[in-house]
Amino acid sequence: MILTGAEIVMECLIREGVEVMFGYPGGAILPTYDAMTKYPQLRHVLVRHEQGAAHMADGYARATGRVGVAIATSGPGATNLVTGIGTAMMDSSPIVCITGQVPRGTIGSDAFQEIDITGITLPITKHNYLVNDVRELAYTIREAFHIARTGRPGPVLIDIPKDVQNEKTEFIYPEGPIRLPGYRPPSSASEEQLADALELIRQAKKPVILAGHGILMSGAVNELRELAERAQIPVTLTLLGKGAIAEQHPLCVGMMGMHGAAACNYAIQEADLLIALGMRFDDRVTGNLKTYSPNSRKIHVDIDPSEINKNVKVDVGIAGDVRTVLSQLLPHVPSKQHIEWINRIRDWQEDGDERDIVHHDSGDKLYGAQVINDLWHYTGGDALTVTDVGQHQMLEAQYYPHQRPHTLLTSGGLGTMGFGLPAAIGAKLGRPEEEVWAVVGDGGFQMTLCELATAMQENVKVNIAILNNAFLGMVRQWQEFFYEERYHATPMYSPDFVKLAEAYGIPAMRVTSRDQIEESVRFARSHDTTVLIEYAIEKEEIVYPMVPAGADLHNMLRRPKPGEK
Amino acid sequence: MSESQKQTVVALVENKPGVLNRVASLFRRRNFNVDSLTVGRTHKPHLSRMTIVVDAARTDGRRIAANLFKLVNVIDVKLVSEEPYVSRDLALIKVRTDDADSRNAVTLICDRYPARIVDMGVKVAIVEITAQEDIVESLIRELEPIGIVEMVRTGVVAMGRGVRILDTDYEPPLKVAETNGNYQVYGV
Numbered sequence: 001m002i003l004t005g006a007e008i009v010m011e012c013l014i015r016e017g018v019e020v021m022f023g024y025p026g027g028a029i030l031p032t033y034d035a036m037t038k039y040p041q042l043r044h045v046l047v048r049h050e051q052g053a054a055h056m057a058d059g060y061a062r063a064t065g066r067v068g069v070a071i072a073t074s075g076p077g078a079t080n081l082v083t084g085i086g087t088a089m090m091d092s093s094p095i096v097c098i099t100g101q102v103p104r105g106t107i108g109s110d111a112f113q114e115i116d117i118t119g120i121t122l123p124i125t126k127h128n129y130l131v132n133d134v135r136e137l138a139y140t141i142r143e144a145f146h147i148a149r150t151g152r153p154g155p156v157l158i159d160i161p162k163d164v165q166n167e168k169t170e171f172i173y174p175e176g177p178i179r180l181p182g183y184r185p186p187s188s189a190s191e192e193q194l195a196d197a198l199e200l201i202r203q204a205k206k207p208v209i210l211a212g213h214g215i216l217m218s219g220a221v222n223e224l225r226e227l228a229e230r231a232q233i234p235v236t237l238t239l240l241g242k243g244a245i246a247e248q249h250p251l252c253v254g255m256m257g258m259h260g261a262a263a264c265n266y267a268i269q270e271a272d273l274l275i276a277l278g279m280r281f282d283d284r285v286t287g288n289l290k291t292y293s294p295n296s297r298k299i300h301v302d303i304d305p306s307e308i309n310k311n312v313k314v315d316v317g318i319a320g321d322v323r324t325v326l327s328q329l330l331p332h333v334p335s336k337q338h339i340e341w342i343n344r345i346r347d348w349q350e351d352g353d354e355r356d357i358v359h360h361d362s363g364d365k366l367y368g369a370q371v372i373n374d375l376w377h378y379t380g381g382d383a384l385t386v387t388d389v390g391q392h393q394m395l396e397a398q399y400y401p402h403q404r405p406h407t408l409l410t411s412g413g414l415g416t417m418g419f420g421l422p423a424a425i426g427a428k429l430g431r432p433e434e435e436v437w438a439v440v441g442d443g444g445f446q447m448t449l450c451e452l453a454t455a456m457q458e459n460v461k462v463n464i465a466i467l468n469n470a471f472l473g474m475v476r477q478w479q480e481f482f483y484e485e486r487y488h489a490t491p492m493y494s495p496d497f498v499k500l501a502e503a504y505g506i507p508a509m510r511v512t513s514r515d516q517i518e519e520s521v522r523f524a525r526s527h528d529t530t531v532l533i534e535y536a537i538e539k540e541e542i543v544y545p546m547v548p549a550g551a552d553l554h555n556m557l558r559r560p561k562p563g564e565k
Numbered sequence: 566m567s568e569s570q571k572q573t574v575v576a577l578v579e580n581k582p583g584v585l586n587r588v589a590s591l592f593r594r595r596n597f598n599v600d601s602l603t604v605g606r607t608h609k610p611h612l613s614r615m616t617i618v619v620d621a622a623r624t625d626g627r628r629i630a631a632n633l634f635k636l637v638n639v640i641d642v643k644l645v646s647e648e649p650y651v652s653r654d655l656a657l658i659k660v661r662t663d664d665a666d667s668r669n670a671v672t673l674i675c676d677r678y679p680a681r682i683v684d685m686g687v688k689v690a691i692v693e694i695t696a697q698e699d700i701v702e703s704l705i706r707e708l709e710p711i712g713i714v715e716m717v718r719t720g721v722v723a724m725g726r727g728v729r730i731l732d733t734d735y736e737p738p739l740k741v742a743e744t745n746g747n748y749q750v751y752g753v
């Protein structure tokens with residue numbers, strides 16, 4: 001079958017199981033857009049900014065576990081993808097970005113809308129390609145999807161010159177195994193590693209599991225629960241690991257790190273064994289590395305060998321798929337009890353509960369923590385939430401316990417403001433049966449609010465909850481603590497969000513008191529379209545606990561107990 | 566800086582445009598400090614080989630190897646300095662030979678090294694040496710008082726001793742001659 005390069009792209013996407021692409025047309029990608037007309041089974045979602053396309057592909061990928069696809073033209077179309085690609089890279093999200101490039105003959109001549117996007121994205125993609133020969137296109141796309149979704153997943157970019165999209169060749173889909181000699185993700189642990197790990201588990205009196213995104217991506221949720229229950233090991237979660245174990249499970253202590261539960265951080269610091277599973281000891285979870293969990297032996301399982309011993313030196317480092325390694329380990333894991341240790345952690349948790357703002361009488365004030373807590377309550381704790389970045393994100397992580405895997409999508413590693421709305425649209429398209437809430441702040445929402453139009457044009461229902469404190473709240477919090485309350489460039493003017501929504505044809509309401517929150521959830525559920533709810537919250541709320549950047553993990557700023565100063 | 570701190574990493578890479586760039590970009594991004602990096606072809610046109618020397622006190626060779634291993638175009642990586650290996654550095658050193666004393670001195674020094682004079686003029690001579698890095702450096706120190714006016718070094722290349730062979734039977738899906746320049750024959 002003789003096909004053009006553009007048609008080959010479509011044929012390959014279909015064979016990769018792609019159902020939806022997020023993109024924006026332009027000169028150098030037009031042949032591919034024209035070929036789309038012959039493949040109506042591939043849904044194209046027209047975004048308002050290419051960054052939105054990358055975030056939607058990312059949200060789709062995180063929600064479904066499948067590869068998300070973003071398409072853009074050359075030059076500015078391609079550069080607009082960059083933030084989204086970086087976001088996917090830092091959080092190991094499998095996306096494939098296809099960009100148009102100027103024709104081969106003009107590459108290097110500073111042609112109109114020419115940009116070296118493979119050069120620009122080199123450090124923020126798992127791999128990228130500039131396809132110089134139409135005969136390589138099918139191989140390349142197949143490789144790209146394989147690389148994006150296997151091993152430690154990540155973004156892959158394919159840059160295709162316009163004339164390669166137009167060039168015709170005999171299309172033969174490359175069946176058979178993919179031959180990538182330099183690409184061998186590790187899979188399992190050696191007998192020796194298993195024996196070493198088991199010995200540490202046997203000896204431990206105060207063990208803690210640190211569960212990360214890898215548990216979710218490798219599908220090791222059941223294995224994790226079995227390990228925790230069998231050996232009675234408390235489980236702490238990274239931000240991206242939320243959902244790895246049901247958060248109301250008695251062994252789940254909560255989220256660790258800078259804004260994690262104090263009980264988690266105390267437990268990690270006092271532990272005699274850390275079992276780190278599919279996490280990477282990011283500085284936001286370790287605090288000061290010199291004083292991090294000083295008395296513990298450490299087991300680290302991660303699919304990326306370069307993560308082992310990168311930040312934290314470990315006693316047993318296993319480069320492997322965490323589900324495979326846990327399946328190897330489980331048959332030998334002894335039944336254990338750690339009653340004293342677990343009670344100690346419970347005491348820390350009770351102390352935390354006493355300080356919790358949602359248990360305090362706040363009069364007629366509305367706090368972000370209460371909004372999230374009540375959203376959790378009225379949505380039955382079962383929504384798929386997508387956050388932006390900032391205070392509301394940390395509040396979501398603290399006050400919305402997730403019971404199921406893949407129900408919290410958030411930009412953890414890169415901390416990309418503007419992620420929330422587009423990622424929620426992508427997530428909803430991937431999992432239409434879910435009740436999707438985009439929980440955003442007034443700052444981040446205004447970075448990508450143009451995608452409201454995308455939601456309406458594509459009939460995507462997302463419930464947008466804006467926590468509006470008229471501040472860049474997290475930056476303001478840092479200014480309060482570390483810059484003597486000089487609130488420079490953090491007070492935020494915003495449009496009337498309700499009127500703004502109405503201009504897009506989006507039903508909207510404003511919530512100013514806690515007793516309206518239940519009604520707002522009913523309001524959101526009563527519409528088939530995207531809805532927007534603005535929660536006007538206290539301007540100067542603080543997210544506690546907080547480990548100041550670089551401080552020891554146990555030296556948290558805590559919210560005072562009632563009656564304490 | 567003692568020689569024992571040096572670590573040598575060898576990487577077998579696909580001979581494609583941009584691969585050197587990927588490696589260099591990785592070093593920059595991860596803040597790896599590299600003493601030398603050499604690239605050359607192998608006996609297979611689709612494969613190149615890199616030798617990377619690092620000072621272990623500043624950059625851990627194992628971390629470099631682990632990160633190189635992740636690059637899709639890197640077929641294999643070995644930290645060859647962990648086991649017996651052979652390494653060679655080549656230098657061309659142009660020295661002053663504008664009087665009888667200097668000419669004699671250069672000749673005598675070269676006799677004690679695996680070095681030879683490859684160009685002798687009335688004002689300058691070019692000395693060539695191929696040896697282990699520390700021997701090359703020792704020669705340079707001896708020639709320095711006579712007067713080095715120009716010098717170039719290739720950087721270290723290395724190979725494990727014995728039957729520890731770093732190779733692959735991988736063949737690319739398209740042959741070099743068939744492609745539109747995606748496999749370059751000359752360098753990466």
